[in-house]
Amino acid sequence: MTEKPAAGKGAAEKPKSEYRGQIHKLQKDLMTRWYQRLEESALTGNPKSVSLLISGACVELLESFDVVPIYPEVNALQLAIRHESLEPILYAEQMGYASDNCAYVKADVGAMMLRVTPTGTKMPTPALALCNFVGCNVYTKWFEHLSEFQQTPLYMLDTPFMRTDSPRKEDVAYIVQQLHEIVKILEQITGKKFDIDRFRHAVQCSRQVEEMWSRIKRLAQNVPAPFDAYFDAITLMGPLYTYRANPKGVEFFEVALRELQEKVDRKEGVYDQERFRVVIEGPPPYPYFRSFRDMLSSWKAVSVASTYSTVGGLWEFGFRHDAENPFEAVALHMLEQNLCNRNMLQRYEQIRRYVEEWKADGLIIHFVKSCRLFSAGQGDMRDYFTRTLGIPTLYLESDIEDPRYFGEAQIKNRVDAYFEALGHAQATGAAVAHASSQAAGPSAQNLRVID
Amino acid sequence: MTLATIDSTFERCTEIIGDLNFPEVRRWKDEHPGGKAVAHFPVYAPVELIHACGILPVTLNGAGDRLDIQHADARFGSFICSIVKTTLEMGMTDHLAIIDGMLFSTICDSARNLCYVLKRNYPHMYLDFMHLPHNPMPGSGVVPFLAAEYKRIQDELEKLSGKKATDEGLRKSIALYNENRSLLRDLYALRAEKPEVLRTSELYALMRAGNFMPVETHNLWLVEALGELRGRTGKPRDSIRVVVEGSFCEQPPLDLIRIIEDAGCYVVDDDFIVGRRWFTEDVPETGDPLTALADSYVNRSVYSSVRHDARKPRQKELVKKVHARNARAVIMLIAKFCEPALFDYVLFKRELEAQGIPHLLLEFEEKAFTFERLRTEVETFVESLLFE
Numbered sequence: 151m152t153e154k155p156a157a158g159k160g161a162a163e164k165p166k167s168e169y170r171g172q173i174h175k176l177q178k179d180l181m182t183r184w185y186q187r188l189e190e191s192a193l194t195g196n197p198k199s200v201s202l203l204i205s206g207a208c209v210e211l212l213e214s215f216d217v218v219p220i221y222p223e224v225n226a227l228q229l230a231i232r233h234e235s236l237e238p239i240l241y242a243e244q245m246g247y248a249s250d251n252c253a254y255v256k257a258d259v260g261a262m263m264l265r266v267t268p269t270g271t272k273m274p275t276p277a278l279a280l281c282n283f284v285g286c287n288v289y290t291k292w293f294e295h296l297s298e299f300q301q302t303p304l305y306m307l308d309t310p311f312m313r314t315d316s317p318r319k320e321d322v323a324y325i326v327q328q329l330h331e332i333v334k335i336l337e338q339i340t341g342k343k344f345d346i347d348r349f350r351h352a353v354q355c356s357r358q359v360e361e362m363w364s365r366i367k368r369l370a371q372n373v374p375a376p377f378d379a380y381f382d383a384i385t386l387m388g389p390l391y392t393y394r395a396n397p398k399g400v401e402f403f404e405v406a407l408r409e410l411q412e413k414v415d416r417k418e419g420v421y422d423q424e425r426f427r428v429v430i431e432g433p434p435p436y437p438y439f440r441s442f443r444d445m446l447s448s449w450k451a452v453s454v455a456s457t458y459s460t461v462g463g464l465w466e467f468g469f470r471h472d473a474e475n476p477f478e479a480v481a482l483h484m485l486e487q488n489l490c491n492r493n494m495l496q497r498y499e500q501i502r503r504y505v506e507e508w509k510a511d512g513l514i515i516h517f518v519k520s521c522r523l524f525s526a527g528q529g530d531m532r533d534y535f536t537r538t539l540g541i542p543t544l545y546l547e548s549d550i551e552d553p554r555y556f557g558e559a560q561i562k563n564r565v566d567a568y569f570e571a572l573g574h575a576q577a578t579g580a581a582v583a584h585a586s587s588q589a590a591g592p593s594a595q596n597l598r599v600i601d
Numbered sequence: 602m603t604l605a606t607i608d609s610t611f612e613r614c615t616e617i618i619g620d621l622n623f624p625e626v627r628r629w630k631d632e633h634p635g636g637k638a639v640a641h642f643p644v645y646a647p648v649e650l651i652h653a654c655g656i657l658p659v660t661l662n663g664a665g666d667r668l669d670i671q672h673a674d675a676r677f678g679s680f681i682c683s684i685v686k687t688t689l690e691m692g693m694t695d696h697l698a699i700i701d702g703m704l705f706s707t708i709c710d711s712a713r714n715l716c717y718v719l720k721r722n723y724p725h726m727y728l729d730f731m732h733l734p735h736n737p738m739p740g741s742g743v744v745p746f747l748a749a750e751y752k753r754i755q756d757e758l759e760k761l762s763g764k765k766a767t768d769e770g771l772r773k774s775i776a777l778y779n780e781n782r783s784l785l786r787d788l789y790a791l792r793a794e795k796p797e798v799l800r801t802s803e804l805y806a807l808m809r810a811g812n813f814m815p816v817e818t819h820n821l822w823l824v825e826a827l828g829e830l831r832g833r834t835g836k837p838r839d840s841i842r843v844v845v846e847g848s849f850c851e852q853p854p855l856d857l858i859r860i861i862e863d864a865g866c867y868v869v870d871d872d873f874i875v876g877r878r879w880f881t882e883d884v885p886e887t888g889d890p891l892t893a894l895a896d897s898y899v900n901r902s903v904y905s906s907v908r909h910d911a912r913k914p915r916q917k918e919l920v921k922k923v924h925a926r927n928a929r930a931v932i933m934l935i936a937k938f939c940e941p942a943l944f945d946y947v948l949f950k951r952e953l954e955a956q957g958i959p960h961l962l963l964e965f966e967e968k969a970f971t972f973e974r975l976r977t978e979v980e981t982f983v984e985s986l987l988f989e
């Protein structure tokens with residue numbers, strides 16, 4: 151029969167899930183260094199800073215000019231994870247933002263108005279708001295607003311959405327032409343001449359990081375998985391965005407890969423005994439990050455893959471930046487190789503591969519109220535995975551940023567019911583469907599009642 | 602056309618827009634055996650391309666209060682605007698069976714995802730997504746990009762219809778739609794000048810009926826209406842001149858527009874069905890037609906909440922519009938959960954306040970049918986201005 155989870159109340163009694171090796175320390179050092187550079191920029195105007203979005207960021211270009219990126223999304227998530235997002239959100243709502251506008255934007259704008267930063271360090275006013283518009287239409291609004299409120303010039307780097315099976319040459323040419331425009335602007339901002347070799351070097355660093363990051367993600371195919379590809383992946387994503395195109399990023403990922411590989415060699419998983427393997431779709435509930443993790447830990451459930459960890463870039467299926475053609479490589483990354491610019495059906499396919507190739511028992515869809523990019527149509531996704539593919543699927547609703555939308559008790563009940571049913575199916579030997587060829591089987595039928 | 606006939610035209614238009622069975626599309630299909638219809642949302646779509654391929658373009662307006670949402674909620678959940686859900690519901694209840702394809706574009710995340718949800722559920726329908734660009738700056742390479750995108754769409758449409766669009770045919774289509782837009786511009790000018798002669802609810806019904814009929818027919822209706830209206834007189838009402846902004850995509854129910862008028866407003870400009878009036882002047886009818894269309898999209902078009910154009914900050918454009926139409930106030934009439942409009946509201950509000958232009962924010966749903974609360978809000982707003 152299904153083993154009940156540990157009945158403890160406090161975190162101390164829950165199975166410990168997160169891995170703390172050198173990775174954590176190094177990650178902290180890098181992120182601190184990044185915030186210090188931003189503060190330096192705020193205080194002295196050097197290095198120059200440019201706001202950018204995580205998805206499909208062309209950080210290689212900034213790196214080649216020694217420009218430090220400001221990621222408003224990172225500010226927002228840091229505020230939420232530190233339980234400091236509500237006040238700026240309320241402030242933004244007073245400014246006229248609607249209760250259902252993306253709360254990432256509200257928290258970021260509200261904090262800017264209130265002059266609050268998540269780390270307490272100073273944030274520079276960027277020399278440029280560079281909106282790398284990949285998919286999410288909110289990005290365009292967010293950066294228009296930042297540009298207006300900070301009186302910062304705005305450049306809209308318009309990336310055609312992935313609407314064909316492979317990128318079109320006209321799409322690549324359009325992005326490349328805009329990148330050349332941005333080079334001119336960066337030359338003006340920094341007073342430096344563009345150096346193609348520095349750009350190639352940055353692109354080459356990215357390529358190395360991507361190779362290691364991708365191998366790390368594939369390590370989670372091992373049973374047991376050496377790290378959690380949703381919760382722990384977020385730790386690795388900080389350096390991935392801020393230092394990918396820099397030798398410091400390369401060093402970091404070398405250590406991370408080595409450490410995690412050693413865990414695999416020792417057959418060491420996230421838990422002493424891994425019970426469930428799930429794929430998670432959707433951004434995390436940052437204001438309740440810890441609680442949500444504990445809910446899964448109490449069932450010794452590990453996420454082996456997640457779509458959220460591909461918002462910045464999708465590398466585990468083979469894409470690498472190419473230093474021989476640096477502009478085209480950056481364009482392709484923006485166009486095709488990040489989750490946000492790919493269409494829903496491409497996302498379904500990505501998840502399907504995760505379930506199969508990462509040997510998952512089920513799928514958790516986290517509907518995020520703020521984020522229509524992710525959540526509009528997720529009911530159809532659930533229908534596809536449960537009915538068409540017969541994959542046990544749990545559907546939860548909360549928010550990425552706004553703490554008012556997390557019903558802790560209700561979410562916990564649903565998580566518990568889901569794993570109880572999964573455990574029951576495993577214990578009774580009923581095949582839990584995770585193959586695309588299989589239609590909704592009896593176990594999936596049973597599980598559907600809790601989806 | 603006599604005054605009696607113009608009133609009956611408005612009535613006929615009201616019937617057409619209230620009928621979920623697309624009577625005019627059916628009529629056209631009966632007259633054109635094998636003919637196809639391709640639908641799009643009320644925002645911009647290159648109708649000339651569709652037309653030149655021998656296909657009937659249809660602008661969707663959701664289902665209003667005439668269809669219960671029974672299936673679409675499970676697919677799209679909460680916090681999604683009505684038009685996305687009612688469109689899907691129409692698909693799931695066979696109301697779109699008359700439509701052979703749908704074209705979506707980069708207007709917002711919800712509509713984009715709808716395109717792909719439809720694609721999965723209706724694999725036999727032609728469903729495509731256009732990237733309408735957000736970087737119109739010279740030097741970005743935007744016009745050749747967009748011309749190539751139109752060419753891609755044209756190729757797909759030709760496959761659907763089995764007919765090739767020639768350059769000459771395209772130019773003819775452009776001319777027909779130029780005429781349509783120019784007539785609508787005239788009607789808008791007439792209404793702004795003599796709002797007592799042409800009610801917004803009438804103009805709106807006349808324009809919206811064009812969503813479902815061939816442009817050739819619509820042009821005839823507009824010409825007749827214009828001619829007739831020039832001779833119409835009306836008794837000026839004690840109303841304030843307002844610009845309505847924010848309902849460019851999901852459309853407000855006709856009754857709601859009437860209520861705004863009855864509560865004491867002359868609507869002297871609006872952004873209803875913005876795609877029908879996208880260009881500020883004619884698209885060139887000479888030269889390469891795809892380039893003409895692309896260049897017009899980029900350089901001869903209206904501002905809108907569903908596109909970025911650094912050269913035309915929307916909040917400044919709205920203020921210009923208010924002054925150009927000599928309006929006293931703005932009603933921000935925004936579809937519930939319409940993210941682009943709700944985000945823009947922040948900048949609109951700020952600018953209107955800075956300019957001392959009063960405004961009222963109203964949220965609506967196309968599927969709503971009682972508007973008492975909204976009526977009271979408009980009345981209160983109008984009173985506050987009259988007794989200022």
Ligand code: SF4
Nearest residue numbers: 252286288521522523
């Ligand atoms: S809508 Fe989603 S992807 Fe877009 S900014 Fe908000 S959280 Fe990010």
Ligand code: SF4
Nearest residue numbers: 682709712850851939
């Ligand atoms: S009404 Fe607004 S949110 Fe809805 S589809 Fe149209 S643009 Fe998108």
